[in-house]
Each structure stands twice: as structure tokens, then as C-alpha cells.
Amino acid sequence: MQVLDLTDITLREANAALQNPSEGSNETAWEIVNARGSHAIAVGLDAPIDVQVRGSTGYYCAGMNQQATVRVDGNVGPGVAENMMSGTVIVDGDASQYAGATGHGGLLVIKGNASSRCGISMKGIDIVVHGNVGHMSAFMAQRGHMVVCGDAGDALGDSIYEAQLFVRGSVKSLGADCIEKEMRPEHLEKLAELLAAGESDAKPEEFKRYGSARQLYNFNIDNAY
Amino acid sequence: MAKDDVTPPQTLPKYSSTFSPDVNAEIRRAAATGIYDIRGGGAKRKVPHFDDLVFLGASMSRYPLEGYRERCDTNVVLGTRFAKKPIELKIPITIAGMSFGALSAQAKEALGRGASAAGTSTTTGDGGMTPEERGQSKHLVYQYLPSRYGMNPVDLRKADAIEVVVGQGAKPGGGGMLLGQKISDRVAEMRTLPKGIDQRSACRHPDWTGPDDLEIKIMELREITGWEKPIYVKVGAARPYFDTTLAVKAGADVVVIDGMQGGTAATQDVFIEHVGIPTLACIREAVQALQDLDMHRKVQLIVSGGIRSGADVAKALALGADAVSIGTAAMIALGDNDPKWEAEYQALGSTAGAYDDWHEGRDPAGISTQDPELSKRLDPVEAGRRLNNYLKVMTLEAQTLARACGKSHVNNLEPEDLAALTMEAAAMAKIPLAGTSWYPGMPGGGM
Numbered sequence: 310m311q312v313l314d315l316t317d318i319t320l321r322e323a324n325a326a327l328q329n330p331s332e333g334s335n336e337t338a339w340e341i342v343n344a345r346g347s348h349a350i351a352v353g354l355d356a357p358i359d360v361q362v363r364g365s366t367g368y369y370c371a372g373m374n375q376q377a378t379v380r381v382d383g384n385v386g387p388g389v390a391e392n393m394m395s396g397t398v399i400v401d402g403d404a405s406q407y408a409g410a411t412g413h414g415g416l417l418v419i420k421g422n423a424s425s426r427c428g429i430s431m432k433g434i435d436i437v438v439h440g441n442v443g444h445m446s447a448f449m450a451q452r453g454h455m456v457v458c459g460d461a462g463d464a465l466g467d468s469i470y471e472a473q474l475f476v477r478g479s480v481k482s483l484g485a486d487c488i489e490k491e492m493r494p495e496h497l498e499k500l501a502e503l504l505a506a507g508e509s510d511a512k513p514e515e516f517k518r519y520g521s522a523r524q525l526y527n528f529n530i531d532n533a534y
Numbered sequence: 535m536a537k538d539d540v541t542p543p544q545t546l547p548k549y550s551s552t553f554s555p556d557v558n559a560e561i562r563r564a565a566a567t568g569i570y571d572i573r574g575g576g577a578k579r580k581v582p583h584f585d586d587l588v589f590l591g592a593s594m595s596r597y598p599l600e601g602y603r604e605r606c607d608t609n610v611v612l613g614t615r616f617a618k619k620p621i622e623l624k625i626p627i628t629i630a631g632m633s634f635g636a637l638s639a640q641a642k643e644a645l646g647r648g649a650s651a652a653g654t655s656t657t658t659g660d661g662g663m664t665p666e667e668r669g670q671s672k673h674l675v676y677q678y679l680p681s682r683y684g685m686n687p688v689d690l691r692k693a694d695a696i697e698v699v700v701g702q703g704a705k706p707g708g709g710g711m712l713l714g715q716k717i718s719d720r721v722a723e724m725r726t727l728p729k730g731i732d733q734r735s736a737c738r739h740p741d742w743t744g745p746d747d748l749e750i751k752i753m754e755l756r757e758i759t760g761w762e763k764p765i766y767v768k769v770g771a772a773r774p775y776f777d778t779t780l781a782v783k784a785g786a787d788v789v790v791i792d793g794m795q796g797g798t799a800a801t802q803d804v805f806i807e808h809v810g811i812p813t814l815a816c817i818r819e820a821v822q823a824l825q826d827l828d829m830h831r832k833v834q835l836i837v838s839g840g841i842r843s844g845a846d847v848a849k850a851l852a853l854g855a856d857a858v859s860i861g862t863a864a865m866i867a868l869g870d871n872d873p874k875w876e877a878e879y880q881a882l883g884s885t886a887g888a889y890d891d892w893h894e895g896r897d898p899a900g901i902s903t904q905d906p907e908l909s910k911r912l913d914p915v916e917a918g919r920r921l922n923n924y925l926k927v928m929t930l931e932a933q934t935l936a937r938a939c940g941k942s943h944v945n946n947l948e949p950e951d952l953a954a955l956t957m958e959a960a961a962m963a964k965i966p967l968a969g970t971s972w973y974p975g976m977p978g979g980g981m
Binding site: 352413471 | 569681682685686687690713714726727728731732734736740741742747750751753754757758759760761
């Protein structure tokens with residue numbers, strides 16, 4: 310385990326170490342201590358390494374992650390795992406706005422709650438939230454899956470494209486063009502897979518599925534507000 | 535002649551200036567379809583522009599440089615504030631962001647070829663980076679847009695600069711759109727969208743709001759790319775003084791201001807014509823903001839929107855810009871709206887020079903289309919050569935004007951070299967009305 314102490318080194322030095330792990334090194338486990346809410350911790354990683362962040366982080370923790378597994382044992386600020394391509398990001402606490410925004414792939418797990426716009430414009434990422442998600446979550450969500458084990462706030466899935474949403478609790482309101490959809494066996498199977506990967510013991514049968522009515526895909530004056 | 539045969543004098547049919555034929559046609563179109571008009575391009579209305587300024591040239595108090603013999607340099611370095619690897623261009627004319635999707639792959643390749651031959655940069659657009667344009671572009675600016683279509687860290691690292699797009703001149707405050715006719719299999723895959731839908735792009739970034747957030751976002755982008763790439767911030771011209779100030783505060787290396795004549799691939803006509811301010815009106819405001827921050831020439835300023843000639847380039851530089859950017863003019867250089875396609879433009883209900891239904895994907899010139907047959911009409915090598923020629927001519931023209939003003943570098947041109955022909959232009963450009971020392975719009979007329 311290699312330790313990067315943000316009281317001793319700069320963020321640039323810490324990220325550079327994670328972005329350029331020594332070739333041929335067997336050392337794949339890293340720990341960041343004294344995160345102290347710093348922004349852009351562990352961004353732009355592109356190697357199959359494990360990074361444990363001790364404490365809470367600011368904006369964009371693990372942004373644009375590829376391959377790496379990043380685990381934060383505190384809370385995270387806005388935009389955790391934004392535009393993630395692959396790998397896994399696990400947050401033991403809560404997440405602020407835009408968690409997983411525009412993510413193309415990989416798995417984001419929030420053990421606590423996620424604030425508004427979770428999964429906004431997601432493009433293939435899978436997101437599992439153990440708690441609740443705030444308003445406008447999955448806005449313009451294009452591809453991927455969002456699993457909410459708690460409740461969803463207002464306007465869930467507004468202007469959604471082809472992403473699939475699973476919510477166990479209540480949905481305060483659905484956004485434009487987002488509807489409840491039939492939960493078929495293949496969806497239950499996928500949901501079970503996501504819950505297992507997301508370290509949740511919730512039962513797939515307790516969830517409802519939501520997705521696009523596909524009525525906004527082409528301009529129509531009757532759709533205008 | 536019988537008295538009854540005399541026709542009394544008639545008044546001519548009189549069109550209303552308010553309800554003119556084009557206004558009436560739009561009312562009828564709206565009434566028939568129930569949807570607003572969408573088109574490409576920038577503002578078509580007449581606004582004060584660079585034509586309303588003239589250079590004063592050398593005279594008794596200044597001496598000119600000899601054309602073709604005495605040096606007049608044109609190089610410019612962009613991104614000197616924070617980036618480890620600023621971009622060095624041979625000419626101060628760059629190619630603006632235009633997406634693959636809005637344009638054919640052949641057109642994007644041609645832009646890369648022409649720009650590279652001329653020693654300047656080209657820019658991606660909403661939809662990501664294609665191998666064709668990366669391969670053909672010596673200097674490629676990668677746009678970071680609200681939609682994040684195709685955005686990925688691999689391409690981000692391949693870029694020579696990153697342009698965070700806050701807005702564009704055709705539609706400050708508006709998002710993008712790409713209609714279904716242009717969402718081909720390849721475009722759909724790059725944007726992670728179903729084929730054939732009318733694609734909407736968000737008007738705000740999904741993970742930051744306001745300049746304080748942008749500062750953190752820029753820091754993240756620098757961390758991901760090792761602080762190598764210049765970071766541009768592009769805004770549509772609306773409040774250029776404050777937007778420039780805030781972009782600098784957020785950490786931009788380069789500020790790009792796009793006036794209302796700047797084009798778009800597709801937007802509501804009402805947005806294009808009624809939101810934003812002319813290019814001429816935003817340069818001095820942006821420069822003033824940089825000067826007030828002691829950042830003029832430290833943070834570079836690129837101006838776009840209606841740049842057509844070396845005269846426009848020289849005037850923009852004289853007003854304080856470090857470089858300009860062209861989009862519509864580059865498309866015309868490639869072959870857009872060429873009269874040789876007149877019969878086909880007529881068949882589309884338009885005419886060469888006025889065709890702006892770029893969103894429909896039926897461009898006879900093969901530029902603003904994804905139709906494979908139409909796209910094949912554009913030879914990227916030949917079109918790239920035309921663009922290179924055009925860029926060379928613009929550069930020669932700008933040099934000619936700079937030499938006439940006694941400048942050994944086009945960036946040495948200054949406001950003092952200019953006079954305005956109209957009060958509007960004088961007020962917007964903060965240049966005295968020709969033959970006077972009057973600065974309309976300034977307290978006491980600037981005297």
C-alpha cells in the first residue's frame with residue numbers, strides 16, 4: 310500500500326502518481342489520506358489500481374475514471390465520477406449534485422444519498438444509490454442503468470433517452486417523457502446483477518422500472534410547454 | 535380618344551415596412567406548420583460591422599512598411615498563461631468549432647487539411663473527435679460542451695487545447711440541436727443516441743454552474759491532462775466585459791467571444807436574429823476587461839462572428855484581439871452555397887448564397903450533410919486546398935493593411951489606426967468618427 314498524504318504533497322503530485330503508476334510495478338494499492346475536501350482527487354486515472362480515499366472530497370472526485378477502483382470512506386462533493394468511462398467508484402457516505410454526470414461506463418455506488426441531478430446525461434454508466442436521489446436525477450439520461458434503493462425526487466428521468474431506471478421507494482414525480490415500464494424477467498436479472506455489484510441486499514422484486522416514452526424523440530408542437 | 539378610356543394615375547402597390555413580404559411569409563409558414571423556423575448560420579440582419587471601420591494608413595506622422603519586402607509577421611501563441619504547451623500558430627486566423635454530425639466527415643477532414651497547411655488550428659464540435667479530423671489537424675482544439683457527446687479522456691489527451699463552450703454567438707443561452715435527418719448510424723453511436731431522433735443539446739453544463747464552479751472544472755481538466763493543454767473559454771457575445779472578467783477569474787488561458795453573426799448548425803431563427811450583440815460591439819469591452827485585470831496579451835482573446843476577409847481580421851486585431859476564428863467563411867471556402875449547385879438549391883426552395891437549411895442534411899455541396907451520396911461530392915483534398923488558399927489570402931490582406939499602418943506584426947495594429955464611418959460603429963468599437971475626434975457613446979464624446 311502506497312500512501313499519498315495531501316498535507317505533505319500537492320494535488321498535482323498525488324494525481325500524477327496515480328495517473329502514472331510505475332510500469333511493471335506490482336503495487337496496485339494506493340491510499341490518499343487527509344483529503345480534506347480537496348477537489349479533483351484521483352481524476353483521469355487509467356490503470357487497474359485500487360485507490361482508497363480517507364475522508365471527504367470536494368468536486369469531481371474520480372472524474373473521467375478508466376479501469377481504476379476508487380473508494381471514498383467519507384462524503385463526496387459535486388460531480389463524483391463525472392464522465393467515468395470504466396472501473397468502479399464507491400462512496401461510503403453521501404454524494405452532492407451531479408453524481409456520475411455524463412458517465413459512459415463503469416459502476417458508481419453511493420452507499421448514502423445522492424443529491425439532485427444524479428446521473429444527468431449519463432451515457433452508459435451504471436449507478437447504484439443505496440439511499441435517495443434528489444430532483445432532476447437522470448435528466449436527459451442516454452444509456453446505462455440507475456438503481457435507487459430509496460426514494461427519487463421531482464422530475465425523475467426528465468427528457469430521458471434509452472437509460473433504464475429502477476426505484477424501490479417512491480418517486481415524487483416523473484419528468485417529461487419518463488414513464489413507468491413493465492418489469493420483465495430480463496430486467497429483474499439485470500437489476501439483481503447491479504444490486505450485487507453495488508453491495509446492496511435489496512430485492513429486485515421490490516423495484517419499479519422507468520424509462521422513456523419516446524414521445525420527445527422528434528419535434529412536435531404538441532410537446533411544447 | 536374617348537374620355538372614358540383615360541386611366542387615372544394609380545398608386546403603386548405599397549408593401550408595409552412592418553409587414554414586409556418576408557414577415558408575411560413567416561406568419562403564413564408558422565400558421566401552417568405550428569412550429570418555429572429552424573435554420574443554420576448566424577444573424578442575417580444588417581448590423582454595424584467591420585465594414586463600418588477604415589484604416590487611416592500611414593501619412594506625414596507615420597511611415598509605412600514596404601509591401602512584400604519588409605517583414606510583417608503573423609504568428610500568434612495561444613495559451614501562455616498556465617498551459618505547459620501553448621499552441622503556436624503561423625497565422626492569427628483559426629477554424630471555429632463545427633461538429634462531425636453538423637458537417638460531413640469529408641468536410642471535417644477538409645477543414646483539418648486546409649488549416650494545417652496554413653499553419654493554424656481547427657476545432658471539434660458537439661459530438662466528439664473523429665479520427666479524420668485528428669489525423670489531418672496539426673493543431674486541434676477539443677470542445678468541451680454541455681452535452682458531452684463523445685467526450686472521453688483519451689481524446690482529451692490527444693487534443694492540443696480544450697475549449698470549454700459556455701455559449702455561442704448565434705444563440706447565447708441556448709443549447710444545440712441536430713435533427714434526425716443527420717443522426718446517421720455513426721453520428722448516433724458517437725453521441726450515444728438512437729438513430730434518427732431530433733437530438734437536443736443542453737444549454738447548461740451538467741456538472742457546474744457559474745464561474746466559481748467553472749474554476750474548479752478547469753482545474754479538473756488541467757489535472758486530467760497534466761496541465762499541458764491551453765484551456766479556452768468560449769462565450770456568446772452578450773455581456774462581454776463581465777463574461778471576459780469571469781472567464782479570466784475562472785482560470786482561462788484564452789477567451790473566445792463569438793458575436794451574433796457567428797453561425798450555428800441549427801437553431802431557431804428567432805434565437806439567431808434576436809439574442810446576442812454584434813461582433814463589433816464586443817471586442818473593446820472584452821479588451822477593456824482584460825486591461826482592467828492587467829491580462830491583455832497574457833490571456834489571449836479570440837474573436838469570431840462574421841469574419842470574412844483580411845480586412846476584418848486586421849480590424850479585429852487592431853481593436854485588441856489576438857486572433858480571430860472563422861466558421862461560415864470556411865464553409866464557403868470549402869464550397870458551401872456555390873452557384874454551381876444553383877439548380878439543386880432552387881429545388882430545395884432556396885438559392886445559392888441564401889441556403890441555410892443546414893439542419894435538413896440535404897446540402898448539395900456535401901458539407902452540412904450526413905448523406906453518403908451528397909458527402910461524396912466534396913473532395914477533402916481539393917476543398918482543403920481551397921481553404922488553405924483562402925486563409926493565405928486573408929493573411930496577405932491583413933499584412934498589407936498592417937504594413938500600410940507601419941506595423942511589423944499584425945498584432946501591432948491598434949485602435950489608433952482606425953476611424954469609424956458611422957456613429958453606431960464608432961460607439962460600438964469605441965473608435966472616433968472619421969474626420970473628427972468624437973467618440974459617440976463616451977462621456978463628453980471622449981474629448
